[in-house]
Amino acid sequence: MLGSGPSFEIAGLTLGMREGLIGLIVLVGLYMAFELVRMRYLRNKAAVEALTPVVQDKPEPRVNVTDEDADDDLPSPRSAPPEPRWEPPSPPVDSAAQRKMAQELAQLREELDSVRGELAGLRADMHQELALMRASQTVSPIYGDAMQMAMSGYDPGLIAERCGIARAEAELVVSLEEAVTRSGEQLAYAERLRTLSHLLAAESAHALQDRALREKHFRQALEHANVREAQEARDGVQLRAARWALDDRDAAKSMEWLELMPQGASRRTIALRLRFKAARMAGQPFQALEVARLLTKHRAFSDLAGKSIARGLAIELVNGSHDPVQLQRTWDSLEPIEREMPDVAMQAAQRLLEQGGDAALALHWLLPVWSALVERADALNTGQKVRLVRILETGFGAEGQAPDAQWLARIEAAQIANPRDGALQYLAGVVCMRLRLWGKAQQLLKQSLALLQDHGLKRDAWRALAEMADQRQDAAGATEAYRQALKESAQR
16 A cells, blocks of 8 residues: 555564654653652752761771780870871862763753754654555555555556556546545645556556557647656657557557657667667658667677568568669668678569669679588578579570679689589589580589489470580480470479
8 A cells, every 4th residue: 555664563562653653652751750859869869868978987086905914904104095197178079070061061961952853853754655656555465566566666567467557547547546635645746646547547448459548648648748858758648649649550650759759768679679660660761770780789689589670671671672773872882781681682683683783783692692502511501502503504605694704713723622512513504604615514404413312403404405405406415305304393
């Protein structure tokens, strides 16, 4: 319950804050009574000492008795009676005792004043505690927990989930805050409490799909959040509005709320996640890619997940380019690490070739992928390797484009270094065909047939051998090659 303090159970009795305060007041009263008794005792003692005269006992004269005079009962004739000593008169009562007693009295007065101050503070705290208890007497325990969580700054969705609050119960948050206001209690966090109360009610209305009530409480929360004392709560209100807009499938409205946030708040992880979802929903891959880069940089995405998301968005950007100029701008907007991704580079090169762009530029975009394949055999999987060979074959076969000396040297070196790689053997044979090196092309293509696992490449290898047999006017060889190509097509 709101206002209830910690309680302790001793011997079956439960002691709360109120019982503790009453016990402390009783102890302070006993302490004051003890000090009063002590003061009266000291005052009586000082009075008795002042009235009692000081009497000093006179010492008896000491007589030395020898062994010879032990039996003599008569005093010696030469011994004279002792002369009486002069004693000074007893002085009056010293004023030092009075000064000491005055100091003790002054100290006791100071202690009493301190105790009175503590009692006044405890009395004020007790009155405030009782006022809060009276204000929350009609509140259910679940609602009290919800209010405590709301005052602590928890997210309304989390409060509703943990406390099981529905819309009607969320309305009580506002009622309780108004009851505290009517009781005369001035809370320093009143505006923030009002903001969270209306936000909690709006969240409950949103869960029940009551948009009218949600908008009502949302506007009130936004109004209270404009006050300086609750300025930090405004960011949370705007974030919830952006989230609700996403739930309503209104990406434009969500982006609008996110744009209204301050720069610092808009770069928080939760705001970036909402912006990423809104950009994806709105079909804006470039903006989504920028936000994904920030989320990966801030460790909101793992490196693997960040690369996967960036790869997908980059490919979506490439597919959205409808001419070579637009595709070039898209390629320039990508980060270097994104351009080196095999799937992105191959998709961009293939898209450029399909649009009739510069084949040399497409081959240049594929150069990092080729270098990775040559350096590490596992850099590309089988599907990626076959796709790379296909795109290079298309680039070499473009009109007016023949393999240059550099690409010929690269392919030949890779084919020699990997004699068991059927895809490289096939690519080397195709390049030799483009350069009209018929004998070497036929040799490399025949070698690739025994190594290739992809039926599409084997079919094209047989077709290339059939074309070369036609050029040699070898009808039987061409017929056999076409028959094998048809067989591979049937197995795809």
